[in-house]
Amino acid sequence: MLVQHQPVLLHEVLTALDIKPDGIYIDATFGRGGHAEAILACLGPKGRLFAMDKDPEAVAFAKKVLGKDNRFTIVQGSFAMLEPQVQMWNITGEVQGILMDVGVSSPQLDDAARGFSFRRDGPLDMRMNPLAGQSASQWLAHVSEKELIHIIKNYGEERFARRIAGAIITERQQAPIKTTNRLAAIIRKASPFTEKGKDPATRTFQAIRIYINNELEELQQALFQVIPVLAPKGRLAVISFHSLEDRITKQFIRKFERGDDFPLDLPVTSAQLTPQLRGIGKVIKPGADELAVNVRARSACLRVAERLA
Numbered sequence: 001m002l003v004q005h006q007p008v009l010l011h012e013v014l015t016a017l018d019i020k021p022d023g024i025y026i027d028a029t030f031g032r033g034g035h036a037e038a039i040l041a042c043l044g045p046k047g048r049l050f051a052m053d054k055d056p057e058a059v060a061f062a063k064k065v066l067g068k069d070n071r072f073t074i075v076q077g078s079f080a081m082l083e084p085q086v087q088m089w090n091i092t093g094e095v096q097g098i099l100m101d102v103g104v105s106s107p108q109l110d111d112a113a114r115g116f117s118f119r120r121d122g123p124l125d126m127r128m129n130p131l132a133g134q135s136a137s138q139w140l141a142h143v144s145e146k147e148l149i150h151i152i153k154n155y156g157e158e159r160f161a162r163r164i165a166g167a168i169i170t171e172r173q174q175a176p177i178k179t180t181n182r183l184a185a186i187i188r189k190a191s192p193f194t195e196k197g198k199d200p201a202t203r204t205f206q207a208i209r210i211y212i213n214n215e216l217e218e219l220q221q222a223l224f225q226v227i228p229v230l231a232p233k234g235r236l237a238v239i240s241f242h243s244l245e246d247r248i249t250k251q252f253i254r255k256f257e258r259g260d261d262f263p264l265d266l267p268v269t270s271a272q273l274t275p276q277l278r279g280i281g282k283v284i285k286p287g288a289d290e291l292a293v294n295v296r297a298r299s300a301c302l303r304v305a306e307r308l309a
Helices: 010-017 036-043 055-068 078-087 104-112 136-141 145-156 161-174 178-191 202-210 215-223 243-258 288-293 295-299
Strands: 026-029 048-053 072-076 095-101 230-240 275-280 301-307
Touching: 010 036, 010 095, 010 230, 026 036, 036 048, 036 055, 036 095, 048 055, 055 072, 055 202, 078 095, 078 215, 095 202, 104 288, 136 288, 145 161, 145 202, 161 178, 161 275, 202 215, 215 243, 243 275, 243 301, 288 295
Parallel strands: 026 048, 026 095, 048 072, 095 230
Antiparallel strands: 230 301, 275 301
């Protein structure tokens, strides 16, 4: 095994993708390659796996560990550019399966220098691509209190968003907030109580990370490019880690299961609605065995859909 990484819901993903040995597949969020390596192991000599990742470190790692496999190709970029990239690969409408493992990866969380985690002190960065855009520290230096409240409340689902945002604005006037430890300390002090088993900084760090990386908007953009990319009967598998991502995925699948929007009182058959997807089963979550060895999998949700012919 080349990749030393425990991928979430691995067996369930491989089952969901229903991998054909000669098929073409896309891992739209390579991360550290656990899913990608397992997909390659299922492919024969004529199968192909294409991959993407925003993080240049992930792309460099992929080329190091899988670059010699001529069935594998990776590019750096967001999956929000899925369809144009697939056109460049000349595989539009031929893809048997697409995997999206949404959100921050374990290696990103574990590297203090990336600034994602409130458990490790480091520069407050949070960018999945540290070569583009503004860091979390730069954004916090100028964001208005109103906008900060909105981000923490809506992206973090934090009930104390107003108190936390106010504390951040007050503290930045004393000195710039440049480290994860300082931001976490500000949030903890502003929070009126602590939930059992959850750090008070969890939701605010999540909210800022989602905003900095434009995660929800890019997920929506990527999903709406999936259908023309997939071959008939091709599968989409999306792993999400919080309710906002999962809701977007669920609504997308439902929209294209339902088909065209007609007035409710118009007499049309289900065939005339031209549905384009079929949801496969219910949401899938990790079992007890996986949770026993990988606690970070506890919030993972897998949704699967198939393109109709």
